[in-house]
């Protein structure tokens with residue numbers, strides 16, 4: 001792209017950084033410049049040619065941060081919650097009125113060194129330029145009373161930008177936190193949000209993370225999550241983020257010690273012009289860990305969905321129990337779903353199951369519903385909802401379950 | 416009510432119904448018997464409007480050409496099919512489904528939609544008549560239902576939608592004796608001068624409880640014999656062999 005304004009001047013402008021950090025950033029910028037935006041020749045991007053998608057959608061791009069303020073925030077009213085507000089990736093404010101405040105540490109994220117060099121050009125770009133984000137640390141022995149909503153706002157003036165931010169969540173020993181990451185994009189323009197997130201679960205801790213969108217959006221999102229799980233910790237991801245022009249969520253989860261559990265559950269309804277990829281890498285590095293992944297997609301119009309799921313089992317990770325299933329329904333001949341399951345197993349005493357299926361809605365089921373007076377459209381909607389509800393049913397809290405069901409309903413109705 | 420003339424139906428290039436004639440008047444109950452694979456369910460599917468069949472001949476329901484009417488329109492006009500193998504629909508709550516179904520039929524008829532309370536009252540009444548444990552109605556539609564529960568659920572839908580032409584495709588198969596009686600009673604209490612039935616069965620036993628006006632034998636895609644209820648008893652003794 002001719003008008004790609006990404007250069008080292010921006011790194012020079014970052015205040016108060018050590019020379020070590022500066023070198024790290026410059027090195028990553030060089031790596032990004034050499035590679036460019038990832039294209040389909042990279043194995044990890046073979047179904048999402050980001051370079052091509054960007055040149056089809058952007059004439060110019062720069063990476064300078066946008067520091068606009070947000071004037072009105074529509075808080076969710078469906079359930080009581082704590083919140084963190086991010087505006088264009090910047091930590092804006094937070095509220096933990098329901099909790100013991102001394103157990104919680106929330107700060108703008110600033111440390112940006114000591115990361116491994118990545119083969120993913122988007123991560124290199126993030127390492128080079130990320131200035132915003134948050135760091136959330138929960139002390140030991142603290143169980144949150146209410147869910148935490150992270151409002152991820154984008155203001156109306158974000159246009160032709162690539163915003164890089166970095167976040168970190170650390171849950172202390174025996175602690176538990178439930179998060180809903182709620183993206184609300186008020187910009188009608190196109191932009192890219194490129195984030196990097198570190199997640200650390202210490203011994204016996206629990207984290208539930210639910211991703212969902214307020215409404216349809218013109219944003220292009222890439223997010224890489226590196227999670228590290230220690231002894232007997234429990235990590236659960238719900239992904240309901242539909243309605244985005246482009247979204248790639250890349251979850252790279254290390255089960256470092258025994259008895260850890262990692263669950264990744266997703267129900268997505270994709271419509272016109274939407275492109276969504278879930279990429280996972282669940283790495284069993286210790287014995288007696290469990291992982292469970294179930295990804296369900298319904299694709300309508302000319303949407304495109306991708307699931308690239310890898311399960312890696314190290315030689316010493318005996319008694320691993322890993323499950324992975326991807327199911328997709330295509331409602332239209334122009335819709336496309338690609339799935340690439342991958343197992344890499346070096347231990348011998350393990351239980352690994354994986355499967356993947358895609359096809360159109362079952363005509364016999366449609367006919368059954370239609371003989372009861374429902375038209376084809378309503379029958380399709382009912383079957384689609386039924387297919388996706390299977391995932392929603394995993395949500396324990398009744399009010400959050402209801403909230404997600406309503407959002408899914410909105411998505412199915414094209415909102 | 417229903418007039419079928421020289422009906423031919425094929426699926427995947429295989430001719431299954433080979434010139435079938437049938438005339439059902441208002442208030443009549445017809446039984447169809449016949450060997451496995453003779454085309455009984457195919458006839459039921461064609462009447463329900465299932466896609467995938469190539470059809471020729473005349474199909475008239477209440478004077479209208481059925482071929483031009485979509486599946487859901489047929490349902491709204493009062494055609495009901497109780498399936499031989501009711502489908503399991505995961506993720507769809509049975510009660511919600513029954514309500515959606517009833518209200519779409521009522522709406523089409525220009526009747527007021529039932530609110531949640533009125534609907535629950537109706538379901539309670541009909542399911543207790545049929546000896547259905549209400550608990551299964553809060554489960555996913557037919558998922559994990561026993562064979563008999565599925566069949567009862569079909570008849571419950573019939574009772575709720577109150578159609579004027581019902582096709583029961585082997586609803587009696589797989590039912591225990593008590594359930595059979597209950598279902599037969601369910602059909603009998605629905606019978607009146609305006610309503611017609613087409614009951615597909617393999618067993619004379621059902622026809623002891625539901626008295627048919629006519630019994631037909633369907634064999635290789637044609638009706639080869641028609642008689643009154645005594646024909647069923649005869650078939651029970653002699654089988655279908657002799658008819659050919």
Ligand SMILES: Nc1ncnc2c1ncn2[C@@H]1O[C@H](COP(=O)(O)OP(=O)(O)OP(=O)(O)O)[C@@H](O)[C@H]1O
Nearest residue numbers: 426427429431450451452453454455456457458499
């Ligand atoms: N989709 C299809 N493709 C090809 N052949 C079919 C198809 N559906 C049904 N048939 C065939 O049509 C014939 C009639 O089937 P049908 O289900 O109507 O029989 P039936 O009389 O209901 O039998 P049963 O008493 O066993 O229920 C059978 O030979 C069956 O194999």
Ligand SMILES: [Mg+2]
Nearest residue numbers: 455456457499
């Ligand atoms: Mg049959």
